[in-house]
Amino acid sequence: MTAAAQTMPAEGWTTADGRKIGPVLMEMKNITLRFGGVKAITDISFDIREGEIRAIIGPNGAGKSSMLNVISGFYVPQEGEVWFRGARRPPMKPYEVARQGIARTFQNIALFEGMSVLNNIMTGRLTMMNTNIAQQALWWGRAQREEDEHREKVEKIIDFLEIQHIRKTPVGRLPYGLKKRVELARALAAEPKLLLLDEPMAGMNVEEKEDMCRFILDVNDEFGTTIALIEHDMGVVMDLSDRVVVMDYGKKIGDGSPDDIRSNQAVIDAYLGVSHD
């Protein structure tokens, strides 16, 4: 573990550009995950603090996506503990995890292809809608009011992400980059405490990446959402993140500020190849 990581004050600190990083929100303790003979994650520990942008990087197959899956409760690690908001998280179904305020996007876009963009984003709010089936069947009073309220929130997100024009389009027809944006919108709709992004910029050109960065920064800034992201574009990672975890072959080989990582020899050997400017 790098020196920087150890010297972090427990209650948080303020970054150079004036954002407040709070106390630890989520902590992974000694996670080990195996699939039959394949060891996807070996004894990894790290934490995510409130309000920060945390990057997870590493070569292909290092176990990054698997780590996100552990956080969202889809994979159950053989060993290790997950701590969330200061308490140990008991074994949980993924949908219960979602209800705790953890939303995410997926590496291989997982939108609901049969639905329109609007409906896809509305699914993000399912955890917050609670009229019962009889009320919805009648579509009177509460059900309709609830729908309108949530619709309003969703429209805000649509405006924010600039996807008004495709609101009613079935997502199957969208080009890759827009799908990624819709996925982000769906995750944002859940108003999460912690937002997990799995390669949000893959398949985008610089301009689109810039847009995406802008959204991520704004979310982080305006809603105070904590973000953990996996990304292969080092420019993005280094510019955006407050702290970076580096994984290789399921093991953690580095953890610290972007600058620490850039100069970490193990990381350079395993991942960066050349030292990035």
Added chain:
Amino acid sequence: MLDAAPTRETLLEVNNIEVIYNHVILVLKGVSLSVPKGAITALLGGNGAGKSTTLKAISGLLKSERGDVTKGSILYRGQNIAEGNPADLVRMGVIQVMEGRHCFEHLTVEENLLTGAYTRASRADVARDLEMVYTYFPRLRERRKSQAGYTSGGEQQMTAIGRALMSRPETILLDEPSMGLAPQLVEQIFEIVREVNDKEGVTFLLAEQNTNVALRYAHTGYILESGRVVMEGTAQDLRENPDVKEFYLGMSDKGRKSFRDVRSYRRRKRWLA
């Protein structure tokens, strides 16, 4: 680095094609390209510009997505292939690596690679090429017995590229090869592209978002926007074009800017409104 020599004969020629999906959605509005033999040609452009559609129109995969080439022609070695079926095209030496991996989930990584050699007869050659792919991608050797559906995103991408190499094609249509790959590997893949191009004279047409890398390795390039070609030229010219620099390479006059700064301003200039 050699740029497109003007003497090269044209291998693949796309003439003013128009593509419509589902009989209603017009996506390509007259795209023309010519791909010189033995060169690396890059197809650049933003999301939804129609890069993938162009590649699919060439390889004949469009029909399987209910798309149709309604105008124009596509010539390969002077032969019209617009109506051809993909299998015949592979026999003619054109193979496509599709965007988004498209591995055979239930087959193992090795079986995936072997299916790439479906059109080839000699077992010995196939075995040799398998070895070659494993040398290019050592990670795949480790995972060869895993079902492709369970490998990581990057591993699937390597499998898809390796699979195409296994068919010993004359022309490879590569759709976003760098997507989801670690930076080191991106370089490596482009190195492989260059090596295959150099040594075996394989022609490449590659659609890429990663303009930076693509223009470093390509000889010529086309820029597509909203279904139209808005710019073409040698890689060199494109790289030095100020607009390309700004929109596709993310460089301002002062060199690369930080992604953190993007919040302060937004560009919305376009060739086409």
Added chain:
Amino acid sequence: MPETLLYAIEVTLNGLMAGVLYALVALGFVLIFKASGIFNYAQGVLALFAALTLVGIQNGQVPFAHLINAIFGTSIHHFGWHVPAVLAILLTALVMVGLAILVERFVLKHLVNQEPIILFMATIGLAYFLEGMGDVMWGADIKKLDVGIPQGMSGAIDDFTYNAFGYGFFIDQLDIVATVVAVILVVSLTLFSQYSKQGRALRAVADDHQAALSVGISLRFIWVLTWSIAGFVALVAGIMWGSKSGVQFSLSLIALKALPVLMLGGFTSIPGAIVGGLIIGVGEKLFEFFAGPLIGGATENWFAYVLALIFLVFRPQGLFGEKIIERV
């Protein structure tokens, strides 16, 4: 040995044989599913159509006689010749290949890369069509099918077991033939799909039509090939079932007996079809034999499904099916 045990053995043996007959039908399903991810609803009708064609050819029936007579007011029915069984089977196999080509040409080709449920739907249309066509071609009356397969109790087994256990077991000779044929089919098809290049291509097509196209696999060839094989398997199933009950409409309903077998064995597994068949055959026969009289009988239909259901709860992809890949 106590009586009940002897009966149990006899029922088990017969259950195994019945299972083989189910497996023959299930095999056709598996092949097509493996090669294209299509759940072929028409498989039962295919068996009926094959059997009808076989009998028609054997008896020298004029195809479409009824239609011709209705339009031209003629009265033709038979060519007046009789084709030997072996030749008739060969001709029917050819007809099935022709059918496969037509199916590819007019149906599958246009539905590349569609979702499974839509392909399933297309086979429903096909089933309607073939059912109507079989009737128009050869008539809807019941036909006797005889290709020389022996039927009835096997004397040899009866004698042998009588001498050995003091009780002669009943085994139908037809079932023995069916078993032998099924074993040959299963072994050769397994070898084909597991170890040949075409077999690998077949599985690739089932996974992803587009990707298969992109590596140069000719869907047309693969589909014609598998539908031809499935047609041949349907012919075999049609012969076995048709010899038992005559050839008529109900033959197409044997597909319903094959469904639980298929699900239990796994949609993609050729050996699964046979193992599933055996389990279902034995299970339902034993249950009907021992529990049936207590609860009113005719339990076989639902019991087969309940049995399959129990297995599936523990192995959702069937006994030998490919694991359903669940990833994000």
Added chain:
Amino acid sequence: MLYREAGDFKATYRDDSQTFPIRFDRTGYYVLMAVAFGVVPFLINDYWANAVFVPFLIYAIAALGLNILTGYCGQVSLGTGGFMAVGAYACYKLMTGFPDVNIFFHVMLAGGITAMVGVLFGLPSLRIKGFYLAVATLAAQFFLVWLFNKVPWFYNYSASGQINAPERTVFGIAVTGANTPAWAKYLFCLVILFIVAWIARNLTRGSIGRQWMAIRDMDIAAEIIGVNPLRSKLSAFAVSSFFIGIAGALFFAVYLGAAEVGESFGINKSFLVLFMVIIGGLGSIFGSFAGAAFLVLLPVFLKNVLVGMLGWPTDLAAHIELMIIGALIVTFLILEPHGLAQLWRVTKEKLRLWPFPH
């Protein structure tokens, strides 16, 4: 441009999410309703009621039910026949057990009972997916048919196991039994269909509907974003079976008047309703109507053309009818794989652009 949406702006979200956002459609819908409720009852005779309208209305209810389960929630079911049988037998027992209660409540209660049975057989859907799930529903299909055939209590110990619907009235007018006027049958079914379709529409546009569709499109992702798969699948089974139970009750009580379980509610019924749903369009309310209309009307139409007009022998006509239906299904699929509903949508999209091709 004949058909357009320009100039039809929406100021509120509520307006924006109404069922027929385009004025042209809305008008069409009101006209259709006016004809269905106000004109048809005066013109209808026994033939049109019994051969066309009543079966169409009842199958539309069943198709709506199955569409919720298969089209919206993605759970393939081949148990429709069995669940219709539950509805029918429940209705029969209620009708004979409580003759003084209004038949309308019997029908609704029959739906409720079917919903419970549906939930029971829906339980395996948590583990078993795709076509494999068909096994669970098929088990339901065959088991239920067997049960109603074997246990005499269900058919009130009649000699042959047939059940007969006694006469029951609504507002003093018979809706079941031999003396029911054609228009009463028709209206009774129409009213119920109207209610059911309205409920289906409401459920599918709200959060429950989105849960179903999320499960259908990608169940794992749905679970990760917070959908409880158990609850949404079972609720789909419940709602779907509720509708199908109603359809079964009407099928027996109003349409057939007498039924025998294996014959009226066999596996063929399951397939038939599934075909309706797929041909009509999975995940589409309109599709359920279109599919039911297609498979009820087409055979009658073809029969009337081939036998009635062309005078072909009935058997030849029946066989050729099968061929035509089969060929039409395949043709439609090739034209538009997502069913009649999608064909309709694409046609509208083209109309909107008309006279320009794109």
Added chain:
Amino acid sequence: DLVVPNLSYRTGPFAAGGIPYADGFSDYFTLLNERDGGIGGEKIVVPECETAYNTEKGVECYESTKGSGALIYNPLSTGITYQLIPRVTADKIPMYTPGYGRTSAANGKVFEWVFNYPANYWDGASVAIKYLLQENGGDLNGKKVALVYHNSAYGKEPIRTLEELSKKHGFTLSLLPVDSPGQEQKSQWLQIRRDKPDYVLMWGWGVMNAVAIQEAANIRFPMENFIGIWWSGSENDVNPAGDGANGYKALTFHGVGMDYPVYDDLKTYVYDAGKKAGAGDQIGSAVYSRGMYAAMVVAEAIRTTQAAVGSSKITPPQLRDGMEALALTPERLAELGLPNFGQPFQATCADHGGPGAAMIKQWDASAKKWNLITDFIEPDHDVLDPLVLEDSAAYAAENKIAERCN
């Protein structure tokens, strides 16, 4: 013209039985039209409608034909019959279901519009047992009888009667249902092999018959102890088993073979004139002659009605009266070219069921023909009549029908 619709099935799972029946029914009316110019000068029109043995299609056929002045219905399906009973009652059109349908419809006091003479399922069950009694010197005590039946309303019909009879005669009855269509009967026949019943009765239809006979032959069950109801006694049922079927017995309520003068007329006026209904290969088969018998009874009823109302044009309610007044005498049968073909009977207002007598026929596999081996055997009315009364009374109560004919 007089309209007699023919709700037939020439497709679907039971086409093999539906085809000959429909041919026989139509051909007989064609004969009357061609030879006699119809009945009483009125041509008989027989519009055919395909039901595929499917109740819903049956309803559609009924509704589409009833408007055209249909006089009487004969749907050849228990399921469709049950559908139509309330409908014909409301529409006041008679329905004729010889040898099938709802047994208790024999009680004309309750079922005003339904006729099922000359025999019904319960008669059949009783005749079969009577025959067995004859074979066993009047004593069935301790004998075992198994009933293999189609697991449907049709197949279940005889159970009640057989249970009563088993009590009366002291034989044990075991029940073996076979699910439709009946391709697979291994378990049932293994059970028979184990239980070794002395006799097996069968209520089957369609492919079930052929498979049962084949399986019986397979396990070497003595064929002469295997008796089928009349619907299990067609050539199609025995042919697939070949020699194995030799000796199989079945009930019949009419004659077999082609040794009746009417067939000569059929040949001259219908077949040679190219006016036959079907392919023409069914003539003389068991089910064909049953279709013909049904047509003959309907024709005689029409004739009786015409005589009674004094006009050649008749209405369905008048035809009902004619059906109730129908007298089928041996002389009349001989005149019709069907001497001794059926049992003579006289219907009444209360009696819609006829005498219920039937004969036993046996299959000769080498000659490929049925031989009658008994004369008409009367059923056991002491047992049957109370059952009919009980069942029809229940129906009357449920549907609030007042008894008539009193």
